[in-house]
Amino acid sequence: MEFRSPTVWLWLLSEALPVAKAVSFLQTPEAGGLALFMGTTRQWTDNRETRSLFYEAYEPMALAEMSHLSDEAQHRWPIRRLCLWHRLGNVPPGEISVLVGVATPHRAEAFEACRFLIDSLKCQVPIWKRETLSDGQTVWVEEGIPEPKPR
Numbered sequence: 001m002e003f004r005s006p007t008v009w010l011w012l013l014s015e016a017l018p019v020a021k022a023v024s025f026l027q028t029p030e031a032g033g034l035a036l037f038m039g040t041t042r043q044w045t046d047n048r049e050t051r052s053l054f055y056e057a058y059e060p061m062a063l064a065e066m067s068h069l070s071d072e073a074q075h076r077w078p079i080r081r082l083c084l085w086h087r088l089g090n091v092p093p094g095e096i097s098v099l100v101g102v103a104t105p106h107r108a109e110a111f112e113a114c115r116f117l118i119d120s121l122k123c124q125v126p127i128w129k130r131e132t133l134s135d136g137q138t139v140w141v142e143e144g145i146p147e148p149k150p151r
Helices: 018-024 057-076 107-124
Strands: 001-004 008-013 033-040 050-055 081-087 089-091 096-104 127-133 137-141
Touching: 008 096, 018 033, 018 081, 018 096, 050 057, 050 081, 057 081, 057 107, 081 107, 089 107, 096 107, 107 127
Parallel strands: 008 081
Antiparallel strands: 001 008, 033 096, 050 089, 050 127, 081 096, 127 137
Protein backbone atom coordinates (compact mmCIF):
# COMPACT_ATOMS: atom_id res chain seq x y z
CA MET A 1 0.00 0.00 0.00
CA GLU A 2 1.40 3.34 -1.00
CA PHE A 3 0.78 7.07 -1.22
CA ARG A 4 3.06 9.20 -3.35
CA SER A 5 3.01 12.89 -4.23
CA PRO A 6 5.78 15.11 -5.63
CA THR A 7 7.00 15.77 -2.04
CA VAL A 8 5.79 12.86 0.14
CA TRP A 9 6.22 9.12 -0.27
CA LEU A 10 4.52 6.80 2.24
CA TRP A 11 4.91 3.10 1.61
CA LEU A 12 4.15 -0.25 3.23
CA LEU A 13 5.75 -3.06 1.25
CA SER A 14 6.58 -6.74 1.59
CA GLU A 15 9.98 -6.72 -0.08
CA ALA A 16 13.42 -5.22 0.49
CA LEU A 17 13.28 -1.44 0.83
CA PRO A 18 14.89 0.21 -2.23
CA VAL A 19 17.17 2.69 -0.43
CA ALA A 20 18.60 4.20 -3.62
CA LYS A 21 15.07 5.14 -4.74
CA ALA A 22 14.48 6.91 -1.42
CA VAL A 23 17.71 8.90 -1.72
CA SER A 24 16.89 9.84 -5.30
CA PHE A 25 13.38 10.96 -4.30
CA LEU A 26 14.66 13.03 -1.38
CA GLN A 27 17.30 14.93 -3.35
CA THR A 28 16.16 18.39 -4.41
CA PRO A 29 18.04 21.64 -5.01
CA GLU A 30 15.81 23.29 -2.38
CA ALA A 31 17.32 21.21 0.43
CA GLY A 32 20.81 21.38 1.86
CA GLY A 33 20.08 18.87 4.61
CA LEU A 34 19.01 15.31 3.95
CA ALA A 35 18.61 12.94 6.92
CA LEU A 36 17.98 9.27 6.39
CA PHE A 37 17.30 6.74 9.15
CA MET A 38 17.18 3.02 8.47
CA GLY A 39 16.22 0.52 11.15
CA THR A 40 17.46 -3.04 10.66
CA THR A 41 16.75 -6.37 12.31
CA ARG A 42 19.33 -7.05 15.03
CA GLN A 43 20.71 -10.56 15.36
CA TRP A 44 21.16 -10.31 19.14
CA THR A 45 18.99 -8.65 21.81
CA ASP A 46 19.79 -9.21 25.49
CA ASN A 47 21.60 -12.54 24.92
CA ARG A 48 18.77 -13.81 22.70
CA GLU A 49 19.46 -14.59 19.08
CA THR A 50 16.85 -13.43 16.59
CA ARG A 51 16.17 -15.57 13.56
CA SER A 52 13.72 -13.08 12.04
CA LEU A 53 11.13 -10.40 12.71
CA PHE A 54 7.68 -10.55 11.20
CA TYR A 55 5.79 -7.28 10.75
CA GLU A 56 2.09 -7.03 10.15
CA ALA A 57 -0.26 -4.07 9.97
CA TYR A 58 -3.78 -3.02 9.34
CA GLU A 59 -2.58 -1.28 6.21
CA PRO A 60 -5.29 1.35 5.64
CA MET A 61 -5.04 2.54 9.24
CA ALA A 62 -1.23 2.41 9.24
CA LEU A 63 -1.02 4.47 6.04
CA ALA A 64 -3.54 6.98 7.42
CA GLU A 65 -1.47 7.40 10.59
CA MET A 66 1.73 7.75 8.55
CA SER A 67 -0.03 10.51 6.58
CA HIS A 68 -0.99 12.24 9.81
CA LEU A 69 2.62 12.11 11.03
CA SER A 70 3.83 13.44 7.68
CA ASP A 71 1.39 16.36 7.89
CA GLU A 72 2.47 17.13 11.45
CA ALA A 73 6.17 17.06 10.55
CA GLN A 74 5.59 19.32 7.54
CA HIS A 75 3.74 21.76 9.78
CA ARG A 76 6.64 21.85 12.30
CA TRP A 77 9.64 21.93 9.93
CA PRO A 78 10.34 23.32 6.43
CA ILE A 79 10.35 19.88 4.83
CA ARG A 80 10.87 19.83 1.06
CA ARG A 81 10.66 16.03 0.67
CA LEU A 82 9.71 13.20 3.01
CA CYS A 83 9.84 9.38 2.88
CA LEU A 84 8.21 7.18 5.48
CA TRP A 85 8.43 3.49 4.57
CA HIS A 86 7.92 0.29 6.53
CA ARG A 87 8.45 -3.27 5.46
CA LEU A 88 5.85 -5.93 6.21
CA GLY A 89 6.30 -9.68 6.43
CA ASN A 90 9.48 -11.54 7.34
CA VAL A 91 12.65 -9.46 7.83
CA PRO A 92 15.82 -11.46 8.64
CA PRO A 93 18.79 -10.03 10.59
CA GLY A 94 20.71 -7.32 8.78
CA GLU A 95 17.83 -6.30 6.51
CA ILE A 96 16.08 -2.94 6.70
CA SER A 97 12.60 -2.86 8.19
CA VAL A 98 11.95 0.88 8.35
CA LEU A 99 13.21 3.90 6.43
CA VAL A 100 12.58 7.52 7.31
CA GLY A 101 14.01 10.32 5.21
CA VAL A 102 13.57 14.07 5.13
CA ALA A 103 15.06 16.86 3.09
CA THR A 104 15.07 20.38 4.52
CA PRO A 105 16.98 23.60 3.79
CA HIS A 106 19.37 22.99 6.72
CA ARG A 107 20.75 19.90 8.51
CA ALA A 108 19.44 20.66 12.02
CA GLU A 109 15.85 20.69 10.75
CA ALA A 110 16.42 17.47 8.83
CA PHE A 111 17.78 15.68 11.92
CA GLU A 112 14.95 16.96 14.14
CA ALA A 113 12.19 16.03 11.69
CA CYS A 114 13.68 12.60 11.03
CA ARG A 115 13.94 11.88 14.77
CA PHE A 116 10.36 13.02 15.34
CA LEU A 117 9.08 10.80 12.52
CA ILE A 118 10.83 7.57 13.57
CA ASP A 119 9.97 8.03 17.25
CA SER A 120 6.34 8.83 16.45
CA LEU A 121 6.02 5.99 13.93
CA LYS A 122 7.19 3.46 16.53
CA CYS A 123 4.61 4.72 19.05
CA GLN A 124 1.60 5.58 16.91
CA VAL A 125 1.45 3.57 13.70
CA PRO A 126 -0.39 0.23 14.04
CA ILE A 127 2.41 -2.08 12.91
CA TRP A 128 3.04 -5.16 15.05
CA LYS A 129 6.30 -7.06 15.34
CA ARG A 130 6.76 -10.76 16.15
CA GLU A 131 10.26 -12.05 16.82
CA THR A 132 11.30 -15.61 16.06
CA LEU A 133 14.23 -16.66 18.24
CA SER A 134 16.94 -19.18 17.37
CA ASP A 135 15.29 -21.75 19.67
CA GLY A 136 12.05 -21.50 17.65
CA GLN A 137 10.15 -19.52 20.29
CA THR A 138 8.09 -16.57 19.00
CA VAL A 139 7.52 -13.38 20.98
CA TRP A 140 5.40 -10.34 20.24
CA VAL A 141 8.08 -7.73 20.80
CA GLU A 142 5.99 -4.90 22.25
CA GLU A 143 4.33 -7.22 24.73
CA GLY A 144 7.27 -9.54 25.39
CA ILE A 145 4.75 -12.37 25.72
CA PRO A 146 5.65 -15.74 24.18
CA GLU A 147 3.13 -17.13 21.71
CA PRO A 148 1.50 -20.35 22.80
CA LYS A 149 3.08 -23.42 21.25
CA PRO A 150 0.77 -25.42 18.98
CA ARG A 151 -0.52 -28.63 20.57
